[in-house]
Amino acid sequence: MLLEKEKSFLALIDVQARLLPGVHEHERLVKNCNWLVRLAHLMDVPAIGSEQYPDGLGHTEEGLRELVGEANIHGKTCFSSIDDPGFYQSLKAYDREQVVVCGMESQACVMQSAMRMHEEGLEVFVVADAISARDPFDTEISLRRMEQAGIRLVTREMVGFEWLRRSDASQFKAFSKEFLQ
Amino acid sequence: MLLEKEKSFLALIDVQARLLPGVHEHERLVKNCNWLVRLAHLMDVPAIGSEQYPDGLGHTEEGLRELVGEANIHGKTCFSSIDDPGFYQSLKAYDREQVVVCGMESQACVMQSAMRMHEEGLEVFVVADAISARDPFDTEISLRRMEQAGIRLVTREMVGFEWLRRSDASQFKAFSKEFLQ
Amino acid sequence: MLLEKEKSFLALIDVQARLLPGVHEHERLVKNCNWLVRLAHLMDVPAIGSEQYPDGLGHTEEGLRELVGEANIHGKTCFSSIDDPGFYQSLKAYDREQVVVCGMESQACVMQSAMRMHEEGLEVFVVADAISARDPFDTEISLRRMEQAGIRLVTREMVGFEWLRRSDASQFKAFSKEFLQ
Amino acid sequence: MLLEKEKSFLALIDVQARLLPGVHEHERLVKNCNWLVRLAHLMDVPAIGSEQYPDGLGHTEEGLRELVGEANIHGKTCFSSIDDPGFYQSLKAYDREQVVVCGMESQACVMQSAMRMHEEGLEVFVVADAISARDPFDTEISLRRMEQAGIRLVTREMVGFEWLRRSDASQFKAFSKEFLQ
Numbered sequence: 001m002l003l004e005k006e007k008s009f010l011a012l013i014d015v016q017a018r019l020l021p022g023v024h025e026h027e028r029l030v031k032n033c034n035w036l037v038r039l040a041h042l043m044d045v046p047a048i049g050s051e052q053y054p055d056g057l058g059h060t061e062e063g064l065r066e067l068v069g070e071a072n073i074h075g076k077t078c079f080s081s082i083d084d085p086g087f088y089q090s091l092k093a094y095d096r097e098q099v100v101v102c103g104m105e106s107q108a109c110v111m112q113s114a115m116r117m118h119e120e121g122l123e124v125f126v127v128a129d130a131i132s133a134r135d136p137f138d139t140e141i142s143l144r145r146m147e148q149a150g151i152r153l154v155t156r157e158m159v160g161f162e163w164l165r166r167s168d169a170s171q172f173k174a175f176s177k178e179f180l181q
Numbered sequence: 182m183l184l185e186k187e188k189s190f191l192a193l194i195d196v197q198a199r200l201l202p203g204v205h206e207h208e209r210l211v212k213n214c215n216w217l218v219r220l221a222h223l224m225d226v227p228a229i230g231s232e233q234y235p236d237g238l239g240h241t242e243e244g245l246r247e248l249v250g251e252a253n254i255h256g257k258t259c260f261s262s263i264d265d266p267g268f269y270q271s272l273k274a275y276d277r278e279q280v281v282v283c284g285m286e287s288q289a290c291v292m293q294s295a296m297r298m299h300e301e302g303l304e305v306f307v308v309a310d311a312i313s314a315r316d317p318f319d320t321e322i323s324l325r326r327m328e329q330a331g332i333r334l335v336t337r338e339m340v341g342f343e344w345l346r347r348s349d350a351s352q353f354k355a356f357s358k359e360f361l362q
Numbered sequence: 363m364l365l366e367k368e369k370s371f372l373a374l375i376d377v378q379a380r381l382l383p384g385v386h387e388h389e390r391l392v393k394n395c396n397w398l399v400r401l402a403h404l405m406d407v408p409a410i411g412s413e414q415y416p417d418g419l420g421h422t423e424e425g426l427r428e429l430v431g432e433a434n435i436h437g438k439t440c441f442s443s444i445d446d447p448g449f450y451q452s453l454k455a456y457d458r459e460q461v462v463v464c465g466m467e468s469q470a471c472v473m474q475s476a477m478r479m480h481e482e483g484l485e486v487f488v489v490a491d492a493i494s495a496r497d498p499f500d501t502e503i504s505l506r507r508m509e510q511a512g513i514r515l516v517t518r519e520m521v522g523f524e525w526l527r528r529s530d531a532s533q534f535k536a537f538s539k540e541f542l543q
Numbered sequence: 544m545l546l547e548k549e550k551s552f553l554a555l556i557d558v559q560a561r562l563l564p565g566v567h568e569h570e571r572l573v574k575n576c577n578w579l580v581r582l583a584h585l586m587d588v589p590a591i592g593s594e595q596y597p598d599g600l601g602h603t604e605e606g607l608r609e610l611v612g613e614a615n616i617h618g619k620t621c622f623s624s625i626d627d628p629g630f631y632q633s634l635k636a637y638d639r640e641q642v643v644v645c646g647m648e649s650q651a652c653v654m655q656s657a658m659r660m661h662e663e664g665l666e667v668f669v670v671a672d673a674i675s676a677r678d679p680f681d682t683e684i685s686l687r688r689m690e691q692a693g694i695r696l697v698t699r700e701m702v703g704f705e706w707l708r709r710s711d712a713s714q715f716k717a718f719s720k721e722f723l724q
Contacts, residue, residue, distance in 0.1 A: 001330075002296055053529045077530040079523055108523040115364055128322045134543075141490045141517045147329060148509060149363075155322045161260055161289040167234045168258040181315075182692075183658055309684045328691060336684045342622055342651040348596045349620040362677075415710045439711040441704055470704040477545055496724075503671045503698045510690060511544075 003125060003154075003162035009096045010040045011117075012049040012068055013081055013103030013110050018058040023104055024136045030061055032130035032156050033102050037067040039156075039179060042171050043163045048090050049073035050081040052109060080112040082120060098123045100159055102130035107138035114151050124151045127159060184306060184335075184343035190277045191221045192298075193230040193249055194262055194284030194291050199239040204285055205317045211242055213311035213337050214283050218248040220337075220360060223352050224344045226281075229271050230254035231262040233290060261293040263301060279304045281340055283311035288319035295332050305332045308340060365487060365516075365524035371458045372402045373479075374411040374430055375443055375465030375472050380420040385466055386498045392423050394492035394518050395464050399429040401518075401541060404533050405525045410452050411435035412443040414471060442474040444482060460485045462521055464492035469500035476513050486513045489521060546668060546697075546705035552639045553583045554660075555592040555611055556624055556646030556653050561601040566647055567679045573604055575673035575699050576645050580610045582699075582722060585714050586706045591633050592616035593624040595652060623655040625663060641666045643702055645673035650681035657694050667694045670702060 015033055020026040040047045049068045051060055054075040059065055065073065076084035082091065091099075099122050101114050110131050118124045126146055133139045147153055154162075160179055164172055196214055201207040221228045230249045232241055235256040240246055246254065257265035263272065272280075280303050282295050291312050299305045307327055314320050328334055335343075341360055345353055377395055382388040402409045411430045413422055416437040421427055427435065438446035444453065453461075461484050463476050472493050480486045488508055495501045509515055516524075522541055526534055558576055563569040583590045592611045594603055597618040602608055608616065619627035625634065634642075642665050644657050653674050661667045669689055676682050690696055697705075703722055707715055 001300075002293060078528045079526070107517055107520045111520065112364060112523065112527075119363075129318060135517075135519075137491060138517050138519055141515050142520070144509065144515050145520070147325065148514065152329065153322050153325050155288055155316075155319050157316075157319055158288045158292065158323070158326070161293065164260070165293075166259045182662075183655060310680060328687065333691065334684050334687050336650055336678075336681050338678075338681055339650045339654065339685070339688070342655065345622070346655075347621045440709045441707070469698055469701045473701065474545060474704065474708075481544075497698075497700075499672060500698050500700055503696050504701070506690065506696050507701070510695065 001123065003098055003100070003159060005043045005045055005163040007096050008045050008098045008100055008163065009091070009094050010036060010045055010047040010100045011081060011113065012037065012047060012064065013101060013113055014050055014052045015061050015064055015103050016051055016057050016059060017061045020061060022134050023132050024134060025132055029104060029130065029132040030064065032127070033064055034067065035156055035179065036100070036102055036127065036130055036159065037064060039160055039163070042174060045163065046094050047072065048087065050084065050087055051075050052079070053077055079109045080116040081109065082113060082116045098125065100125045100127060102127045104131060105133040105138065106131045106142040107133055111142045111146060114146055115149060118149060118151050125154045125159070126151055127156055128153050129155050182304065184279055184281070184340060186224045186226055186344040188277050189226050189279040189281055189344065190272070190275050191217060191226055191228040191281045192262060192294065193218065193228060193245065194282060194294055195231055195233045196242050196245055196284050197232055197238050197240060198242045200285070201242060203315050204313050205315060205320070206313055210285060210311065210313040211245065213308070214245055215248065216337055216360065217281070217283055217308065217311055217340065218245060220341055220344070223355060226344065227275050228253065229268065231265065231268055232256050233260070234258055260290045261297040262290065263294060263297045279306065281306045281308060283308045285312060286314040286319065287312045287323040288314055292323045292327060295327055296330060299330060299332050306335045306340070307332055308337055309334050310336050363485065365460055365462070365521060367405045367407055367525040369458050370407050370460040370462055370525065371453070371456050372398060372407055372409040372462045373443060373475065374399065374409060374426065375463060375475055376412055376414045377423050377426055377465050378413055378419050378421060379423045382423060384496050385494050386496060387494055391466060391492065391494040392426065394489070395426055396429065397518055397541065398462070398464055398489060398492055398521065399426060401522055401525070404536055407525065408456050409434065410449065412446065412449055413437050414441070415439055441471045442478040443471065444475060444478045460487065462487045462489060464489045466493060467495040467500065468493045468504040469495055473504045473508060476508055477511060480511060480513050487516045487521070488513055489518055490515050491517050544666065546641055546643070546702060548586045548588055548706040550639050551588050551641045551643055551706065552634070552637050553579060553588055553590040553643045553645070554624065554656065555580065555590060555607065556644060556656055557593055557595045558604050558607055558646050559594055559600050559602060560604045563604060565677050566675050567677060568675055572647060572673065572675040573607065575670070576607055577610065578699055578722065579643070579645055579670065579673055579702065580607060582703055582706070585717055588706065589637050590615065591630065593627065593630055594618050595622070596620055622652045623659040624652065625656060625659045641668065643668045643670060645670045647674060648676040648681065649674045649685040650676055654685045654689060657689055658692060661692060661694050668697045668702070669694055670699055671696050672698050
């Protein structure tokens with residue numbers, strides 16, 4: 001099954017500035033999450049975010065926070081985003097069945113969010129080059145665990161080409177120029 | 182399930198000369214696609230090709246284009262080859278149920294073609310050493326995504342030995358001499 | 363499916379001091395098993411252990427043995443822990459359906475225990491960074507074999523975050539301070 | 544599902560001396576196949592072998608040939624051993640449902656034999672450290688293809704510990720002394 005832009009939303013999980021320095025390849029993580037949020041905007045796909053206990057751990061990385069918009073980012077205390085009532089209502093309001101997941105950490109909030117979304121009947125696609133953890137081994141095993149559960153692994157470019165589907169789509173020129181090197 | 186030469190056709194996806202320089206290990210890609218098309222000829226297996234937006238991006242690498250034959254290569258604007266009417270009719274005319282897929286890029290036209298062919302009921306075999314992308318991580322995750330969907334991973338030599346099945350097949354001497362080192 | 367602390371128990375398989383020197387990355391193995399037993403204590407999750415032929419091969423590494431408690435460690439002669447009557451009764455007495463498995467060696471007692479527990483209807487979670495073997499290739503293939511059989515692969519941190527589920531859980535402060543670097 | 548020695552037989556595929564020099568890590572291949580045949584003897588598990596076109600390509604490596612016994616090695620022209628009538632009858636005569644496969648080359652005769660045995664209803668276990676090919680990439684993709692088809696991946700030591708099951712089995716002392724370092 002491929003992604004369809006009309007059915008999709010993007011979930012950015014807990015990319016909080018204060019936690020980034022300890023995360024493996026965190027600059028690549030932020031860059032690729034940024035790429036995905038801008039792509040979602042280009043394709044008219046809604047993006048929502050979450051933050052783990054923002055009162056104590058602070059907010060999402062500044063650039064991402066601006067792109068997603070403060071009002072679309074939900075503070076939470078449970079590790080699984082979908083088990084937060086605010087996030088859940090926001091998701092339900094969009095009524096879309098395919099979720100593209102990126103963020104951190106792979107073995108904690110990303111995996112729990114993805115697994116619980118899958119259990120709730122969503123079609124979950126985790127972006128393998130836009131998640132990370134302090135220890136890359138946690139990312140590796142998280143990918144295998146999610147894969148085994150039926151969650152799909154994608155890359156950021158897969159998401160782009162699937163949302164577009166055709167090179168004569170109206171957004172392709174911008175995609176080709178701004179998103180591919 | 183193994184490949185059978187009477188049921189097979191080969192699909193060469195978008196190996197366009199102008200795009201090759203940016204592709205990871207592109208010389209190996211061209212060499213292995215070439216190997217597969219020549220093998221198809223030896224085994225009387227039909228080969229068809231596709232090109233993404235050839236008016237803008239140019240044609241298939243010269244050697245491959247000659248081998249497959251211009252008339253068998255379909256220009257397209259959708260990323261999935263099977264969703265192009267010309268490619269689809271050509272495929273339907275052969276009425277064969279097993280497709281061997283090679284070409285580029287793994288995460289874009291190769292994966293979308295393979296997934297859509299699988300959804301259309303074809304038995305899809307992707308040649309892991311005859312696909313590539315600009316970023317090898319895209320190839321790695323594409324292979325996992327296709328594998329999870331039920332698409333089979335093969336190598337070029339697997340294809341050869343499965344189409345042959347026996348060392349007393351009439352084509353084995355030529356295979357052994359020209360295709361194995 | 364995620365782990366739930368009320369349904370879980372921890373099984374420490376055969377981390378016997380005399381065998382450790384030949385085991386790949388054995389210091390990491392002991393450290394991560396230790397981490398898991400302490401986590402189980404923090405979360406009120408029962409932990410039981412096994413030892414392969416202790417009369418001949420000696421006992422569990424001292425620190426682990428104290429943590430789990432001698433009375434909870436069962437000597438056995440079969441490689442699969444659950445096929446030992448003492449271990450089995452102990453497990454049945456807890457009446458919990460999710461088992462978190464760590465220890466050694468991956469390809470022998472860990473894999474046989476995990477496979478047989480799975481056959482007995484338990485939900486088995488093997489901790490990929492808390493098992494080992496003399497040859498790391500044995501660990502790699504064991505993980506694939508167990509994965510294929512439907513056993514889940516986790517990391518020690520996945521176990522921690524799943525047993526906790528929320529950052530406002532009463533044990534989270536201790537977890538964050540003592541178990542994460 | 545674990546191996547049971549009463550239900551098992553060992554299949555040694557095409558380890559022919561003349562072809563060995565071109566095979567990746569061929570000394571390890573021969574050593575590990577030798578280990579498995581001696582283990583089969585220790586455990587009273589029957590072993591049968593195959594040779595691809597022996598009139599042209601010569602016989603099995605000398606040490607292995609002696610261990611398995613000439614009478615138990617079947618010359619063939621099809622790549623899949625089970626499709627050779629002599630091999631098939633030999634296999635049927637044993638009436639055992641679990642087959643442990645080792646030999647070469649991974650992507651040709653090993654994979655075709657394993658896939659066809661699986662299709663015939665046997666429970667197939669391929670020994671990942673006792674198969675090889677000229678190109679290790681062919682072995683890697685063969686393992687994934689067989690795994691996807693439901694064939695189990697094992698290591699030589701897994702086979703040993705599963706056939707034994709207990710450290711008080713009568714053969715354990717010999718196993719421990721002669722087969723483990």
